Amino acid sequence: MFLSTHPTQEEASSHVASQIIARINTFRPTQNRKFILCLPTGGTPFLVYRELARRCEEGEVSFEHVITINLDEYVGLGSEHPQSYCHFMEENFFSKGKLQSPNIIFTRPFPSPSPYHTILTPSPVDIPPNQSHLLPGHPIPPNTTPEHSCASYESLITSLGGIHLLFMGIGENGHIGFNEPGSSFGGRTRVIKLDEGTRGVNARFFDDPSEIPTHALTMGIGTIREAREMIVLALGKKKAEAVRRAVEDGVNHLCPASALQLHENVRFVTDNEASQNLRETTKTYLMAQVPAEPSPPSQDERHGPNVTLVKRPNRPNALRGSSFNLSLSPLSPREESHQHTWSRPPSPVSARNKANDEIIAVQGTNGDQKTALDTSKHDEDNEPEPPTKTLLSQGKIKINEKLNVKNDKGDEDCQVM
């Protein structure tokens, strides 16, 4: 565990944004080698998202080859609800509040009365919409259950080869994601009943207290701990005791964040207020542990030696660097309400673990829904290529792309419609 403390919330948030950007740029993600980034919601990450969007707009980082996976979601709040985490992500990061209409449909749940009447323009964050994944809080996709959605989310993470960087906050009671005190350290993505304390703390976001959900979907602590690297941001004196318990107390189930003490690559980032309960010796030693930063590639290196840097045009995300075309036909109200990124029951899973890489290949079909995964090897670094293409064919969305994948009969180069 490492610790990085900063005088203000702005400086701590900027540091986290810098860390995320450095990891993405050092990784040098490509179309066939995506960077898998897990993201949180809540009040804490707000400034980080603002900073990431600003620096993306300035060309310091691109999310074109980043896949995002969110930590948690309330049960019962539709994507149009302003307090759903889906809505939060659209408003604060994916589209930065610039929602207009019409024409483009998105494969992630979308906070608009009608998904196909909404377009993002012109967002500085260049992440293609089909590369953002959230747990479906409401409505639960057809022919499935919340438990199935959770199992599917686990399969998704596995199919992507695991999470490279997991960024999250911490609850006042020490929760991570929505893993409340008492949660198993080996827990997987699941439905959880919210602690009354958490509901009380989060009541500040709701006009009507009766709307505060009683349950949530959350990645489990076991799922979280499998991320290769984690950044935990804690801001303000209300988090000081949770930070102290997570960092200085023994590892115990009543403080879920204390499980992170056992992970070898976790960085707590705080402002001075959030670290005020830590002993000076703790700060001294954990801050001394911060590893030297690998120098990220320059912009020229990232874009290749023969490419002239051009500021990205001001046009909708979905049209920017998109690798496939979406053709639309109007959806019935029922279909509209089921446009979830992740909406099918778990596929048959075949897994192979190579060394400690946790790269697992998944292949499966389910009726007309297909999961197509590219499991080809990646030459660079002799690492297996993480599967990068998880495509859902659902409702009236047609995905037209030649894929170098195998279908359930083993045929290669199939077309998913």
Ligand SMILES: N[C@@H]1[C@@H](O)[C@H](O)[C@@H](COP(=O)(O)O)O[C@@H]1O
């Ligand atoms: N489920 C979320 C967590 O993901 C978040 O990290 C934590 C802190 O929230 P905040 O940042 O608003 O203090 O609690 C929320 O309820």
